[in-house]
Amino acid sequence: MTNHLFDTLFAGRAESDTPFLICEGCETLSYRDFFGMAAQMAHGLVALGVEPGDRLVVQAAKSAELVALYVASVAAGAVFLPLNTAYKDDEVGYFVEDAEPRLLVVDDSAAARLRPIAEGVAARLLTLNADGSGTLARAAEDKREVFQPVPRAPDDLAALLYTSGTTGRSKGAMLTHENLASNALALTDLWAITDRDVLIHALPIFHTHGLFVALGTAMAAGAAVRFFESFDLDAILDALPDATLMMGVPTFYTRLLGSPRLTRERCADMRLFISGSAPLLAETHRAFAERTGHAILERYGMTETGMNTSNPYDGTRRAGTVGRPLPGVDIRLTDPETGAEVAPGGVGMVEVRGPNVFNGYWRMPDKTAEEMRADGFFVTGDLGRLSDDGYLSIVGRAKDLIITGGLNVYPKEVEDVLNAAPGVAESAVFGVPDADFGEAVVAAVVPAPGSEVDAGALAAAVGEKLARFKHPRRYEIVDALPRNAMGKVQKAVLRERFSSR
Ligand code: AMP
DSSP, X not given: OOBHHIIIIIGGGTTOOSEEEEETTSOOEEHHHHHHHHHHHHHHHHHTTOOTTOEEEEEOOSOHHHHHHHHHHHHTTOEEEEOOTTOOHHHHHHHHHHHOOSEEEEOHHHHHHHHHHHHHTTOEEEEOOTTSOSHHHHHHTTOOSOOOOOOBOTTSEEEEEEEOOSSSSOEEEEEEHHHHHHHHHHHHHHTTOOTTOEEEEOSOSSSHIIIXXXXXXXXXXXXXXXXXXXXXXXXXXXXXXXXXXXXXOHHHHHHHHTOTTOOTTTTTTOOEEEXXXXXXXXXXXXXXXXHHSOOOEEEEEETTTEEEEEOOSSSOOOTTOOBEEOTTOEEEEEOTTTOXXXXXXXXXXXXXXXXXXXXXXXXXXXXXXXXXXXXXXXXEEEEEEEOTTSOEEEEEETTOOEEETTEEEOHHHHHHHHHTSTTEEEEEEEEEEETTTEEEEEEEEEEOTTOOOOHHHHHHHHHHHSOGGGSOXXXXXXXXXXXXXXXXXXXXXXXXXXXXX
16 A cells, blocks of 8 residues: 555655755755655654554644654654644643644743643653754654655545634544645646746645645645745745745735835746635735736635635636636535525535545544535535636635634634633624734623723733734723624624724
C-alpha cells in the first residue's frame, strides 16, 4: 500500500532542486532541501513513538519547519492538528484533552505553562520556535534525509481541524488523505498552477486556506512560495513584481487597494489573484480590476470540506459570486426547515457532496449525524442562491458566524465569557460591517438587576480568556435583548441597530 496523500501531492518533488520556500530573512529552501528536512522530522517523530493514527497537536509560529512538520506528520501516518497561535492556554487545553495527542508541540515560551496539559493526556511535549529551534529540531537532527512514508489508505485521517460550534464545544473536522489530495489536485488543475508560478503566501498555516489550499496546490505543482510571516502591506507590494500568484482573504485586497503603490505596472507579471474565507465585496472586486486589470478569482470553502466552488480561470469571474462547483463536487440548495430542494433561483441552505467532504466530527457522532444527510450531502450552514448558469452566491450564514479579517468568531463562545462576568445578566455577540476587517465583533450586554457593568471590566474579562481576534470592538449596554416569539435573540435586529455607529 502507498501513502495516499504523500504519493499524490508530494512524492514527485523530493528530488527537485527548484526553490520551494523563499522566506524573509532566511535561506531559500529548494524542494530537495525541504523534503530532506521533512524526512529527518519524520524519523524524529517515529523515534518519539508516533504511530499511524496518532494525533500531533501543534501551536507554533509560521515557519518552514512547521510546514516540514506537517509533511513529516503525513509521511509518518499521523494526524496533524495545527492550532491558531492566538489561542490562550484554556483553549489549547480543550483541544489537547479532546484530541488526546501523542505529541504537543509549542513555542519554548509556552512550554512550562502547557506541560501539565500535555501530561494530563500522557502526551510528550516538544518545542518548536519561530526560528526553527527547539527540542523538535533536536529530535530530528542527525537523522537520515530519506524516509519511506508509512502506508496510508485514502480514507485514513491526515488532519483534524477544529471549527468552533455555534452551540458550545468546538468540533474537530476529520479530514482524510483523499479529502486533501483530491481537493489540492482539483484546484491545481482548475487554477492552472505550474512549477513556473511564484505564490505570495501571507496567510496563517493553521487554517485550511493557508495550509491545504495554498501550500497543497503549490507543492502539487512544484511552485515557488514567497513565504511571509503575516500580511505586511509594503512587503507584499515589494513582492508583487516578481510573483505570479496570490491567495488571500478579502482584507488583503482592501488593504492593497488602500495603497497608492498598488498599480497596473506593479502587477504586470501577476497571473492570478484568488480570494476566499469570507465574502469579497463586489465593490472591492470592481475597484481591484479597475486599478490593476486583474479580476480577482473568488472561491468558497470551509474547514469541513476544503474548497467547494470556484470562479473559472478561463471564463467570467463574476463579482459577488463564488463560482461553480469544483469537478466531482455536487451542490444543492435546500429549505433550512424542511430539507427539501428549493425552486431554481431561490435562497437555500448550501449542501455539498464530493471527495472533499470530511469524514465527520471527531468523537461527536451526534453532531456528525445532524449535519450529514443519508445521501452523503453535508449541510454547510451557509445560505446561497444559484444563477441559471450555475454560479453560486453566498447570501448569509445560518450559523451566525462572524468572520473578522478572515478569522472566524463564534458568538456563543464570547457570550459565554461575558455572561460569566460579574454584574452581567446576558449578552449577545454579533458582527457589524467593517471596512477593513469585513466584519467587526460587537457585544450587546444586559446588566443584572441592580448592577452596573462597564466596558473596561468586560474587556478585561474577555482578554483573560479569549484570543484577541475574538474580542468585541464595542460593548453596547442595553436594557434587554430583542427576542422573537420563540424566545430566540434576534441578532439581525441588533446588527441593524448598532451597525451605523
Ligand atoms: P472556515 O471553516 O474557517 O474556512 O470558514 C468557513 C466559512 O467561511 C464558510 O462556511 C462561509 O460562511 C465562509 N466563506 C468562505 N469562503 C467564502 C466566500 N468566498 N464568500 C462568503 N463566505 C465564505
